[in-house]
Amino acid sequence: DAEITQSPRHKITETGRQVTLACHQTWNHNNMFWYRQDLGHGLRLIHYSYGVQDTNKGEVSDGYSVSRSNTEDLPLTLESAASSQTSVYFCASSESGGKLFFGSGTQLSVL
């Protein structure tokens, strides 16, 4: 069955370190998204991509970057982790104009 996989499930890092969260989907979807979820804020869009080599900033993109070198993967990089980036991160994918499917999430703690 097609799926969307995030790794790691849990990550603890220190302030200032670079961190990369992986997202891999086997749906062959063109669209991929990264969201963060914080209490009181719901799900906020960080970055999104509508195809290979395409990346776009969402509403909370500062301090994050993504790259899309193939259809299946959209890794999220925190260039220099900050305590404010402690959160649960969700990756999602969809076909254009289609249903959105989520991964299981990554719990990131920045100490």
Add this chain to the structure above:
Amino acid sequence: GIQVEQSPPDLILQEGANSTLRCNFSDSVNNLQWFHQNPWGQLINLFYIPSGTKQNGRLSATTVATERYSLLYISSSQTTDSGVYFCAVEGDDKIIFGKGTRLHILP
């Protein structure tokens, strides 16, 4: 950008009760989806409903795009319905979520 508001923010019901969750959005959208986040954090797509009415078992949803709102109905609630319900709209070339309705079903 598009604003998405959900109400009520919190809802506590006895098992067997019915409920209606509302999602208002501020501008025209291409589509609307409802999600359930269970107590373990998983996000499950319930409905893809840009307009009209759909039903799936005890759940149904109605979107009135011209009036910019959608409703999610849950009938005969069960404890497994507990969690947070999100609506999400596609507009301005991106998918934006509301802050959710937290539903707690008491046994």
